[in-house]
Amino acid sequence: MYIRYLLAGLLIFTACKTPQPTSAVSFSATGPAWGALWQQRAAEYKALCLQAYQVAAQRVEVMSHQQTLRPRAIVTDIDETILDNSPFSAKNALAGKPYSQQAWEEWTALAAADTVPGALSFFKDAAAKGFTIYYITNRLEKERAATLKNLQRWGFPFADNDHLILSDGNSNKEPRRAVVARKFEIAMLVGDNLGDFAEVFYRKSPAERSAAVDQLRDEFGGRFIVLPNVMYGDWLSALAPRGLTPQQTDSVLKKQVREF
Secondary structure (H helix, E strand, C coil): CHHHHHHHHHHHHHHHHCCCCCCCCCHHHHHHHHHHHHHHHCHHHHHHHHHHHHHHHHHHHHHCCCCCCCCEEEEECCECCCEECHHHHHHHHHCCCCCCHHHHHHHHCCCCCEECCCHHHHHHHHHHCCCEEEEEEEEEHHHHHHHHHHHHHHCCCCCCHHHEEEECCCCCCHHHHHHHHCCCEEEEEEECCHHHCCHHHCCCCHHHHHHHHHHCHHHECCCEEECCCCCCCHHHHHHCCCCCCHHHHHHHHHHHCCCC
16 A cells, blocks of 8 residues: 555656646747837836937037038937837737737827837927928838827927838838938938948848947947837847748847857
8 A cells, every 4th residue: 555655656746847848939029028128117218218319419409509501400210219119019029929010000000109208309409409300210101191190199390291201112211311411411310220320231230230330439429319229120130131930030049149
C-alpha cells in the first residue's frame, strides 16, 4: 500500500514539474504595446516632448529677430510629432496584430488623436511670429478630411488644404519639401522619423542612417527637432524589411538585440 501511494505521489510531482507548452508570442506584433504604454504613462516621454518643443521655441525666437529675404516656413510631420496615435498602436499590439493600412484608416477616420505635449503651443507661437506652417505627412489623400478635422479640432494654425501635403503613395518626403522650398525658406523641420528631415536617411541601412546622423549632428536641436517614438518608424523597417511574414520579422529582429 505504501509503495502504491509513493508511486502516485511521484507521478503527481513529475506532472507538476513537466514544462507546459506555451503559446508563441510575436515579438514584432506585441512590441509596440510597450512603446504605447510608455508614450501614454511615462512622465519621461512628456518631458522629452516638452524639451524638444522648448528648444524649437528658442530657435524660433532668435530667428524672428533676424532679417530674411524670403518668407520662412516650418515643415512638420503629423503622426507622433503633433498628434498622438498610441491608442491605435496599443489596440493592434494587444490583439497581436501587425500594422495594416485598413486598421490605420479606421483609426484616422475617427479624428480622435490627442496632441503631443508641447506641440500646439509651439506652433501657435511660431505662427504668431510670422512663420508659415506646412504639414507634410505620409497619410494618404483619402485621409485628408479626417486629418484636417483632427488638426482643426485642436486649433493648429494653417490647418487647411493649402498647407496639408499628403502622400500620393510615395513615402519619400523630399519632393514635397522641395515644393515648399520654392516659395519659402524652410527654417525648421520637426518630426519623429529621420525621413522627416532629409533624403539622405530615406530607405537606408541602420549603419547608413547612423553615419548620416553623425554627418548632420549640428542640425539636431537647431534646424532639425526630433520627437520620441519607440512604437514604429523607419528605424524598424531598416532592421526588418517590409514584406516579411510575422515569423520572419520576429527572427530578424531578435537577431538584432544585444544580450550579455
